[in-house]
Amino acid sequence: MRSTLRVSILLLLGLLSIANGLNAFGCGIREDKFLIAAQEIVDKGLKESGYESRDKTTGRLVPDFEKFRDGIKGTADKIHAMGLKIGIYSDAGDETCAGYPREWGVDYLKYDNCGVPDIWADEYQYWPEFWYGTWENQTGGIEAPPGYDWSQSNTAKRYNFMRDALHDQSNTIFYSLCNWGHSHVERWGNDTGQSWRMWDDVVPQWAGQIQWSWVFMPILNYGIIFLEYSNFFGHNDLDMLEVGNGNLTSEETRTHIGLWAALKSPLFIGTPIDEISDEDLGVFRNWELLAFNQDNVWGAPAFPTSVNPDRTWNQTHPAKYYSGGSKHRIHVFVINTLDKTATKTVDFDEVPGLNPKEYILQERVQIQAQDPDTAALLFVEKDGKHPCSDPKKLPKPKIYSRKPKRWLSSRLLGKPNVLSLA
Numbered sequence: 132m133r134s135t136l137r138v139s140i141l142l143l144l145g146l147l148s149i150a151n152g153l154n155a156f157g158c159g160i161r162e163d164k165f166l167i168a169a170q171e172i173v174d175k176g177l178k179e180s181g182y183e184s185r186d187k188t189t190g191r192l193v194p195d196f197e198k199f200r201d202g203i204k205g206t207a208d209k210i211h212a213m214g215l216k217i218g219i220y221s222d223a224g225d226e227t228c229a230g231y232p233r234e235w236g237v238d239y240l241k242y243d244n245c246g247v248p249d250i251w252a253d254e255y256q257y258w259p260e261f262w263y264g265t266w267e268n269q270t271g272g273i274e275a276p277p278g279y280d281w282s283q284s285n286t287a288k289r290y291n292f293m294r295d296a297l298h299d300q301s302n303t304i305f306y307s308l309c310n311w312g313h314s315h316v317e318r319w320g321n322d323t324g325q326s327w328r329m330w331d332d333v334v335p336q337w338a339g340q341i342q343w344s345w346v347f348m349p350i351l352n353y354g355i356i357f358l359e360y361s362n363f364f365g366h367n368d369l370d371m372l373e374v375g376n377g378n379l380t381s382e383e384t385r386t387h388i389g390l391w392a393a394l395k396s397p398l399f400i401g402t403p404i405d406e407i408s409d410e411d412l413g414v415f416r417n418w419e420l421l422a423f424n425q426d427n428v429w430g431a432p433a434f435p436t437s438v439n440p441d442r443t444w445n446q447t448h449p450a451k452y453y454s455g456g457s458k459h460r461i462h463v464f465v466i467n468t469l470d471k472t473a474t475k476t477v478d479f480d481e482v483p484g485l486n487p488k489e490y491i492l493q494e495r496v497q498i499q500a501q502d503p504d505t506a507a508l509l510f511v512e513k514d515g516k517h518p519c520s521d522p523k524k525l526p527k528p529k530i531y532s533r534k535p536k537r538w539l540s541s542r543l544l545g546k547p548n549v550l551s552l553a
């Protein structure tokens with residue numbers, strides 16, 4: 132039997148760009164900035180939308196009492212009193228700060244990877260940001276032998292020290308690994324923390340690279356190779372949102388948040404909250420994107436469904452169609468990465484859960500993306516019912532049962548993953 136589907140277009144997005152990167156405060160951080168930001172999160176309805184913590188603070192081990200009158204703990208208490216959470220930033224170059232986060236009452240620890248002493252260098256190198264052209268062309272360092280277990284790397288050991296220090300504490304701390312995807316962190320990150328950065332730092336720009344920082348398309352291109360590693364309690368982190376920084380267009384802004392949400396990256400606002408434009412605020416609060424990203428029933432990210440389905444390496448034109456389920460129905464995300472207008476058609480046959488034998492579309496939608504542009508669609512049955520009520524029944528795109536041309540093995544933790552060419 133065929134039921135009728137209703138479709139709602141969430142966003143139409145576009146892009147182009149340039150901008151300066153790096154997030155808002157740097158070393159100028161003080162308690163009042165936290166409290167102002169926290170108040171703004173409440174006032175602007177972001178708390179209501181589910182945003183909780185403000186990340187990126189000081190790397191100091193000893194609170195600077197001039198900047199934090201009652202120490203970090205005092206600031207944390209005030210933030211908690213507002214119903215929010217607070218995060219801090221530290222580094223795995225040494226271990227001296229293990230244990231402090233708990234005393235300070237923080238909820239989130241972002242643990243960076245600068246200044247690693249030589250004796251802690253890894254035996255083998257896997258640094259995704261050194262990839263050029265095709266994905267197997269990585270420069271520098273000694274390549275690991277096939278089957279090498281990256282959870283035995285010094286990088287994993289360094290991050291596990293902090294995990295162990297946090298482990299026995301009474302309060303829950305979200306442990307955010309920030310080692311830029313090195314040492315195949317996605318393979319062991321879920322045994323160590325709750326999220327792991329996949330790539331070098333993001334800057335607010337669509338294409339290209341600026342020194343050590345990278346932009347949206349290469350990050351997306353890399354992120355989609357490792358989607359199987361993201362699910363409940365452990366997430367590939369594509370880095371914080373750059374919305375509000377630089378001069379992103381509205382279309383770039385919506386693309387950035389939309390795709391980060393679709394791939395279930397943690398969503399962090401990385402700009403002064405009191406300066407966010409109403410338009411950007413609207414995207415930060417887009418309930419359908421947040422509903423997909425924060426869904427408590429369906430843990431998996433959206434997967435590419437066609438066009439570059441085998442996830443071949445393309446730093447300027449990654450996969451174009453993505454789909455996934457949430458308890459709010461089936462979501463499809465479509466990007467136009469070209470510099471010219473394109474008409475995109477969503478083929479039900481390629482969207483798991485939207486079997487064309489079962490469903491017809493009630494309203495015809497034509498997505499006309501001008502320049503690089505993205506559309507987010509939500510498919511529901513006419514009476515509002517979910518096309519696929521049981522998450523387990525939503526199959527992966529059938530593409531993934533085929534052997535891809537080029538493939539980074541997607542077996543999960545525990546087993547060594549080998550790079551292989553078919």
Ligand SMILES: *[C@@H]1O[C@H](CO)[C@@H](O)[C@H](O)[C@H]1NC(C)=O
Nearest residue numbers: 148149150151152377378379
């Ligand atoms: C965007 O901002 C940067 C500085 O942040 C500036 O150099 C560039 O010209 C701007 N680009 C456009 C298109 O306005």
Ligand SMILES: *[C@@H]1O[C@H](CO)[C@@H](O)[C@H](O)[C@H]1NC(C)=O
Nearest residue numbers: 262263264265267268269270
């Ligand atoms: C790898 O990429 C670098 C940087 O773009 C380039 O110089 C080099 O020729 C490439 N090597 C191969 C084997 O493609």
Ligand SMILES: *[C@@H]1O[C@H](CO)[C@@H](O)[C@H](O)[C@H]1NC(C)=O
Nearest residue numbers: 321359360361362363364365
């Ligand atoms: C990550 O670990 C959690 C348990 O901590 C588990 O529930 C989840 O399935 C794991 N994720 C993946 C992708 O294996």
Ligand SMILES: *[C@@H]1O[C@H](CO)[C@@H](O)[C@H](O)[C@H]1NC(C)=O
Nearest residue numbers: 264265444445446447448449
């Ligand atoms: C990336 O995709 C674009 C658009 O489909 C194509 O023109 C280009 O050749 C691809 N690049 C590589 C390296 O495959």
